[in-house]
Amino acid sequence: MTSRNRNTYHHGDLRQAVLTAALEVIAADGPGALSLRDLARRAGVSHAAPAHHFGDRTGLLTAIAAQGFGLLADALAAGTSLADRGRRYVRFAADHPAHFQVMFAPALLRPDDPDLTAARDRAGAALRAGVAGLPGPDPRATGIAAWSLAHGFATLYLTHNVDDAVGALPPEEYFDALTGFLTERTERTERTERTGRER
Amino acid sequence: MTSRNRNTYHHGDLRQAVLTAALEVIAADGPGALSLRDLARRAGVSHAAPAHHFGDRTGLLTAIAAQGFGLLADALAAGTSLADRGRRYVRFAADHPAHFQVMFAPALLRPDDPDLTAARDRAGAALRAGVAGLPGPDPRATGIAAWSLAHGFATLYLTHNVDDAVGALPPEEYFDALTGFLTERTERTERTERTGRER
DNA sequence: GCGCAGTCTTGTCAGTGGCTAGATTGCTCC
DNA sequence: GGAGCAATCTAGCCACTGACAAGACTGCGC
Numbered sequence: 001m002t003s004r005n006r007n008t009y010h011h012g013d014l015r016q017a018v019l020t021a022a023l024e025v026i027a028a029d030g031p032g033a034l035s036l037r038d039l040a041r042r043a044g045v046s047h048a049a050p051a052h053h054f055g056d057r058t059g060l061l062t063a064i065a066a067q068g069f070g071l072l073a074d075a076l077a078a079g080t081s082l083a084d085r086g087r088r089y090v091r092f093a094a095d096h097p098a099h100f101q102v103m104f105a106p107a108l109l110r111p112d113d114p115d116l117t118a119a120r121d122r123a124g125a126a127l128r129a130g131v132a133g134l135p136g137p138d139p140r141a142t143g144i145a146a147w148s149l150a151h152g153f154a155t156l157y158l159t160h161n162v163d164d165a166v167g168a169l170p171p172e173e174y175f176d177a178l179t180g181f182l183t184e185r186t187e188r189t190e191r192t193e194r195t196g197r198e199r
Numbered sequence: 200m201t202s203r204n205r206n207t208y209h210h211g212d213l214r215q216a217v218l219t220a221a222l223e224v225i226a227a228d229g230p231g232a233l234s235l236r237d238l239a240r241r242a243g244v245s246h247a248a249p250a251h252h253f254g255d256r257t258g259l260l261t262a263i264a265a266q267g268f269g270l271l272a273d274a275l276a277a278g279t280s281l282a283d284r285g286r287r288y289v290r291f292a293a294d295h296p297a298h299f300q301v302m303f304a305p306a307l308l309r310p311d312d313p314d315l316t317a318a319r320d321r322a323g324a325a326l327r328a329g330v331a332g333l334p335g336p337d338p339r340a341t342g343i344a345a346w347s348l349a350h351g352f353a354t355l356y357l358t359h360n361v362d363d364a365v366g367a368l369p370p371e372e373y374f375d376a377l378t379g380f381l382t383e384r385t386e387r388t389e390r391t392e393r394t395g396r397e398r
Numbered sequence: 399g400c401g402c403a404g405t406c407t408t409g410t411c412a413g414t415g416g417c418t419a420g421a422t423t424g425c426t427c428c
Numbered sequence: 429g430g431a432g433c434a435a436t437c438t439a440g441c442c443a444c445t446g447a448c449a450a451g452a453c454t455g456c457g458c
Binding site for chain 2: 032106107144145148149151154161
Binding site for chain 4: 399403404409412416417420424426
């Protein structure tokens with residue numbers, strides 16, 4: 001699929017080719033099925049070529065995780081409300097299952113990688129941004145609850161534990177319905193006046 | 200640690216020895232660090248001995264997942280209320296991080312293994328048992344929301360994403376506080392009369 | 399005490415990750 | 429335009445792993 005341009009010595013965009021091939025493999029069979037040699041074969045290069053870009057297997061997975069946190073941060077930053085951010089969180093997991101898996105598998109990553117920590121911090125900031133002025137006794141706890149709910153649902157969805165309930169629906173829509181009556185009720189309880197959610 | 204009893208030819212309890220050694224490795228370095236040969240060395244047997252009990256690597260992980268779902272089912276069955284089951288779910292994840300990881304990594308498992316599916320069904324039944332008579336328009340959705348919340352928090356806890364907030368607290372206590380004001384408010388809204396939660 | 403099923407060992411093979419040394423290429427600077 | 433240089437890729441190697449096959453050992457039931 002992502003073979004080299006010609007019979008040139010240099011691939012041209014090996015780094016990206018390896019990344020996308022890795023995402024395909026992970027989405028299909030999980031991170032355990034990753035083989036640097038297989039990725040090299042798919043890209044049509046020698047078995048040691050990927051190592052130059054990522055160092056080792058852990059480096060590759062760390063790069064994927066960093067990219068994932070960057071994408072997540074972008075997705076969340078475009079959100080307009082807490083509910084909207086929840087939808088986007090679930091949507092992100094559904095769109096980027098390979099990234100999502102790797103991002104939350106710390107055993108596979110180099111924890112102190114600067115790119116990774118930077119991207120993770122950015123995503124964390126986007127996550128906390130919508131929680132600051134939240135009602136309730138402890139906004140941070142409310143934020144963690146919201147994060148837990150979205151993360152848990154996304155994980156259960158990706159691991160096929162809620163297939164029956166979700167059916168063919170886009171998962172973020174089911175998630176929206178899931179949280180809808182709950183947050184509506186909460187909001188109604190907290191303050192009767194509120195700009196209506198327009199789902 | 201779990202070496203064989205004597206210099207007998209038979210180990211005596213190799214299956215259990217391999218299982219516990221595997222759980223140690225997974226808890227420390229994740230399922231990717233598992234090596235059947237390493238487990239054999241730890242148990243003091245030849246490199247191919249574990250294969251007799253589990254078939255292959257996937258078989259070992261499937262056995263771990265099945266054991267995990269069994270333990271989870273037991274833990275949930277002893278729960279007295281939805282909130283209590285949530286606490287127990289989080290407690291289970293904290294007590295059995297290796298099981299928890301493997302249980303929700305379908306790529307590592309043999310999906311149609313009878314022991315696995317039986318244990319999973321049993322855990323699912325225990326999970327749904329406390330949701331049947333729940334308030335709200337869609338009890339199943341409420342159950343999934345509760346499951347998502349507990350599962351998400353447990354996952355975030357195990358992946359060190361909420362260390363700052365939880366601190367040295369037992370995670371299920373933080374989780375309890377997290378959901379306390381939410382469920383209390385919900386219950387108060389739904390029906391004013393209710394047997395008080397006695398945390 | 400004999401056979402047999404279960405358990406473990408030994409030997410082997412292909413595949414993998416990571417390392418080192420060297421070949422090739424494109425870019426920069428004079 | 430060409431010489432040097434750093435980035436990129438290749439080739440070869442070693443230790444390790446999972447999986448398989450064939451055989452050795454053991455304890456249990458008959």
